Amino acid sequence: MTANITVLAGDYIGPEIMAAGLKVLAAVSEDQNFDYELHEMPFGGAGIDQTGEPLPAETLKTAQQSDAVLLAAIGGPKWDGASKTPEQGLLAIRKALNLFANIRPTEISTAMQQYSPLKNTEPVDFVIVRELTSGIYFGTPRETTADYALDTMRYTNEEIERITRVAFDMAMKRRKHVTLVDKANVLDTSKLWRKIVAEIATDYPEVTYDTSYVDAASMKIIASPSQFDVILTENLFGDILSDEAAQTTGSLGTIPSMSRGVNGPSLYEPIHGSAPDIAGKGIADPISMIRSVAMMLTHSFNRDDMAKEISDAINQTVTAGVVTPDLGGHATTDEMTETIINYIKESR
Amino acid sequence: MTANITVLAGDYIGPEIMAAGLKVLAAVSEDQNFDYELHEMPFGGAGIDQTGEPLPAETLKTAQQSDAVLLAAIGGPKWDGASKTPEQGLLAIRKALNLFANIRPTEISTAMQQYSPLKNTEPVDFVIVRELTSGIYFGTPRETTADYALDTMRYTNEEIERITRVAFDMAMKRRKHVTLVDKANVLDTSKLWRKIVAEIATDYPEVTYDTSYVDAASMKIIASPSQFDVILTENLFGDILSDEAAQTTGSLGTIPSMSRGVNGPSLYEPIHGSAPDIAGKGIADPISMIRSVAMMLTHSFNRDDMAKEISDAINQTVTAGVVTPDLGGHATTDEMTETIINYIKESR
Ligand SMILES: CC(C)[C@H](C(=O)O)[C@@H](O)C(=O)O
Ligand SMILES: CC(C)[C@H](C(=O)O)[C@@H](O)C(=O)O
Numbered sequence: 001m002t003a004n005i006t007v008l009a010g011d012y013i014g015p016e017i018m019a020a021g022l023k024v025l026a027a028v029s030e031d032q033n034f035d036y037e038l039h040e041m042p043f044g045g046a047g048i049d050q051t052g053e054p055l056p057a058e059t060l061k062t063a064q065q066s067d068a069v070l071l072a073a074i075g076g077p078k079w080d081g082a083s084k085t086p087e088q089g090l091l092a093i094r095k096a097l098n099l100f101a102n103i104r105p106t107e108i109s110t111a112m113q114q115y116s117p118l119k120n121t122e123p124v125d126f127v128i129v130r131e132l133t134s135g136i137y138f139g140t141p142r143e144t145t146a147d148y149a150l151d152t153m154r155y156t157n158e159e160i161e162r163i164t165r166v167a168f169d170m171a172m173k174r175r176k177h178v179t180l181v182d183k184a185n186v187l188d189t190s191k192l193w194r195k196i197v198a199e200i201a202t203d204y205p206e207v208t209y210d211t212s213y214v215d216a217a218s219m220k221i222i223a224s225p226s227q228f229d230v231i232l233t234e235n236l237f238g239d240i241l242s243d244e245a246a247q248t249t250g251s252l253g254t255i256p257s258m259s260r261g262v263n264g265p266s267l268y269e270p271i272h273g274s275a276p277d278i279a280g281k282g283i284a285d286p287i288s289m290i291r292s293v294a295m296m297l298t299h300s301f302n303r304d305d306m307a308k309e310i311s312d313a314i315n316q317t318v319t320a321g322v323v324t325p326d327l328g329g330h331a332t333t334d335e336m337t338e339t340i341i342n343y344i345k346e347s348r
Numbered sequence: 349m350t351a352n353i354t355v356l357a358g359d360y361i362g363p364e365i366m367a368a369g370l371k372v373l374a375a376v377s378e379d380q381n382f383d384y385e386l387h388e389m390p391f392g393g394a395g396i397d398q399t400g401e402p403l404p405a406e407t408l409k410t411a412q413q414s415d416a417v418l419l420a421a422i423g424g425p426k427w428d429g430a431s432k433t434p435e436q437g438l439l440a441i442r443k444a445l446n447l448f449a450n451i452r453p454t455e456i457s458t459a460m461q462q463y464s465p466l467k468n469t470e471p472v473d474f475v476i477v478r479e480l481t482s483g484i485y486f487g488t489p490r491e492t493t494a495d496y497a498l499d500t501m502r503y504t505n506e507e508i509e510r511i512t513r514v515a516f517d518m519a520m521k522r523r524k525h526v527t528l529v530d531k532a533n534v535l536d537t538s539k540l541w542r543k544i545v546a547e548i549a550t551d552y553p554e555v556t557y558d559t560s561y562v563d564a565a566s567m568k569i570i571a572s573p574s575q576f577d578v579i580l581t582e583n584l585f586g587d588i589l590s591d592e593a594a595q596t597t598g599s600l601g602t603i604p605s606m607s608r609g610v611n612g613p614s615l616y617e618p619i620h621g622s623a624p625d626i627a628g629k630g631i632a633d634p635i636s637m638i639r640s641v642a643m644m645l646t647h648s649f650n651r652d653d654m655a656k657e658i659s660d661a662i663n664q665t666v667t668a669g670v671v672t673p674d675l676g677g678h679a680t681t682d683e684m685t686e687t688i689i690n691y692i693k694e695s696r
Contacts, residue, residue, distance in 0.1 A: 085533070087533045087534075091534070116467075117466055117467055117468060117570055117571060118465055118466065118467070119464075119465055119466065119467055120465060136484075136501065136534075136535065137534055139498065142535075142536045143536065144536050144539070144540060146505075147504055147505055148502060148503060148504040148505065148540070149502070149503055149536045149537045149539065149540035150487065150500055150501060150502040150503075150536065150537060151500070151501045151535045151536050151537050152498055152499070152500055152501075153484065153498060153499045153500075153501065154496060154497070154498040155496060155497060155498075156495055156496040157494075157495055157496065183584070183587075185433065185435045186435075186439070186484075186485055187484065187490075187499045188490045188491065188492050188497045188498065188499050189497045189498060189499050191492070191497065192492060192496070192497035214587075214588055215587045215588050215590075215591040216591065218566070218588050218589070218591050218592040218595070219591050219592060219594070219595035219600075221592075222465050222570070222592065222595045222596060223465060223595050236531070237588075239531075239562075239563045240562055240563050240566050240585075240588055241566070242563075243563040243564065243566050243567050244566040244567060244569075244570065244592060246567070247566070247567035247570045247571050248570060252567075
């Protein structure tokens with residue numbers, strides 16, 4: 001069986017880090033009985049430039065028919081203020097593939113502590129499970145008149161239920177602790193989240209479950225991040241808190257993410273953007289993309305063994321100090337990628 | 349002329365820190381030709397307990413007729429899950445007094461750097477101007493049915509305009525830089541904010557004006573907070589970011605805030621909550637409340653001279669190490685307050 005992988009390189013540093021990710025995929029797949037086919041398609045700004053659409057119909061069709069989607073990064077000044085934007089493509093593919101669960105790990109290991117802007121020295125290891133296809137991102141009505149504008153934050157019971165199960169299932173494989181983040185002292189939608197999550201929590205008696213208001217959570221992520229295991233939250237809060245959490249690691253360029261749907265392909269991508277300021281210089285940190293590849297191997301293809309090889313090789317490379325400028329080093333994207341590949345080969 | 353001040357001590361540590369604030373007010377007012385009358389009224393949980401309402405009608409009437417309102421802190425486990433909550437009182441008084449502009453300073457001075465959880469050693473000094481009486485906190489419709497719930501984020505042009513002018517006026521007295529924080533790549537309300545703020549910015553040619561998405565802003569507050577001078581933002585984003593910003597100082601117990609209306613009294617309060625865990629122990633940090641008193645003297649009574657006496661005395665007290673446990677010391681609330689008062693007296 002051949003794994004069909006849609007490849008969306010996107011904009012600015014997107015193609016640079018995607019190239020790195022695919023090189024590592026090629027290296028780790030050698031003699032592993034893992035066959036795959038890549039389908040490189042235009043998306044985001046590249047989609048607009050090539051077809052007029054940030055999510056071209058062909059791209060979506062290819063993605064829908066594949067087993068997994070790799071996305072690098074989209075957007076940038078070139079399309080700022082245009083009537084069609086790269087970001088619309090991102091929202092559209094999330095909706096079209098029904099990618100309701102966005103999963104973003106936040107880790108500050110002892111080795112990476114030096115990069116963290118926090119004085120805190122306890123190891124941090126939590127995951128944010130963010131609802132990705134509903135809430136105020138997609139709620140109707142939305143309206144702009146001469147006098148006012150409005151957006152609607154809307155959640156159905158079902159939408160809350162399915163993402164809650166993802167979070168609790170994940171907690172069962174981790175430290176068995178779920179924190180629902182909401183604003184239940186103000187919002188009706190948050191009150192509904194509290195009610196439904198509390199019900200579902202009873203199906204997971206082993207999991208300890210607590211709640212936090214979003215404003216308090218934004219403090220705890222800085223003050224006492226080790227208290228978290230799985231943070232479950234709605235779309236907008238997840239957007240804000242996951243970026244904050246990523247920043248506490250001090251190494252945005254290293255963090256992957258996964259967005260999964262109901263049956264179709266999952267999508268894997270770095271959590272950072274397209275970094276127009278460093279595009280073309282060959283110095284973008286490839287780790288986030290390479291880790292996205294590893295996440296794909298684990299979750300879409302059940303190849304944890306290969307993912308672990310990648311992860312070990314990344315750790316060796318970082319320990320050896322072969323890192324890009326964002327991690328204080330002088331290596332280029334290529335040098336770092338080659339070093340990772342060499343460690344993979346050496347270990348065999 | 350006598351200054352009429354409504355005093356809302358509230359719940360848990362509320363009365364403890366309010367007592368401290370009022371003692372300092374009494375001390376600093378001596379021989380200063382500043383006459384005032386205090387009107388202590390039930391509010392929050394105390395309002396519910398005494399009258400059944402978190403914002404009793406008498407309390408509101410007194411507040412409306414006064415020149416300024418001092419609030420300590422409300423809420424706590426006692427009223428969790430009740431049909432009437434202390435927080436409803438807070439939202440109601442904001443709306444009733446039309447307190448549309450919430451102003452929260454974030455400062456990390458060289459002296460306070462030791463308390464910050466951030467490694468960053470550059471001095472940080474910015475202010476968040478948060479819209480406080482509209483947005484998703486108050487927008488209609490809000491609805492909960494058997495199948496879904498919804499909240500509405502709504503802003504009128506006028507609401508955006510008046511808070512924008514507060515932010516730019518404030519910037520004119522500071523480093524002349526305003527950053528609008530929004531989610532204009534997703535929300536219609538944010539697009540309206542961008543349009544209106546850009547228009548008003550042209551009335552302030554000396555102020556540099558830029559924008560940031562809220563997720564990016566949550567990173568910058570950690571990664572490069574010195575870039576900010578005045579952050580202008582809507583209600584919900586302001587709630588989250590101002591708590592995050594406060595946490596970066598490491599000394600929540602020291603931060604005051606001001607909420608101002610159109611003509612009526614402004615309200616001054618610590619940014620932290622009622623800290624049920626330390627209530628009754630006499631160890632709550634009184635600085636946030638004492639600073640709220642100082643802010644009131646400056647902004648409601650034009651007595652910057654008295655505010656400065658308070659501020660100097662606080663700095664001396666902190667430098668002398670007479671601080672409560674939250675700042676790593678062993679002083680009680682009373683000891684700290686008396687020390688501040690002694691420094692005020694000494695300086696005369
Ligand atoms: C680009 C933007 C629409 C997007 C979001 O808000 O979801 C991004 O911030 C993210 O988190 O993936
Ligand atoms: C208590 C709550 C309703 C309130 C808010 O969200 O505005 C608080 O968090 C604040 O920031 O003053």
